[in-house]
Amino acid sequence: MKTLLIVRHAKSDWDDPKLSDFQRPLNSRGHKNAPEMAHRLLRKKIVPQQIVSSPANRAITTAAYFSEAFGIEKSAIIQIPAIYEASSRTLLEIINNLDNQHDFIALFGHNPGITNLVTTLCQADIYNIPTCGMAFIEFPFDDWEMISEDTGELKLYDFPKNPG
Secondary structure: OEEEEEEEOOOEOOOOOOOOHHHOOEOHHHHHHHHHHHHHHHHOOOOOOEEEEOOOHHHHHHHHHHHHHHOOOHHHOEEOHHHOOOOHHHHHHHHHOOOOOOOEEEEEEOOOHHHHHHHHHHOOOOOOOOOOOEEEEEEOOOOHHHOOOOOOEEEEEEOOOOOO
16 A cells, blocks of 8 residues: 655745745744644654655755654655646656655645645545645555546645644
């Protein structure tokens, strides 16, 4: 069985107009939420084998907080440039090409692609995954290539303002 953790980057900082969208860092709330959300997963013993991320500053910084909590070397995070500004179709193509030696992978990216991907994969009633929101989805396949529309089962949906 393949399992995917889909995470939207934590809250970013818009204070410096000289920075490009790609370069925007996390704001103070983002720096607080990312480790908090990673620890929520740890308490549930939900720990991926591999992390893939958009290389945009806010996404890779969020992924780094999760990797630290999970005991995964930051240098082991796979950065995939196509995740930045990706549509759900592009994200699905990336998922279909993931390494089958890993059964549980975390993917860090951006909206609207992330939300659209989750609703495509499991027909979840989610209209907007908030910053640092995450969806944990299981698939009945042993090959990432088999994952397609409506083949996943949403096992967990969480976000920072969720009292859960």
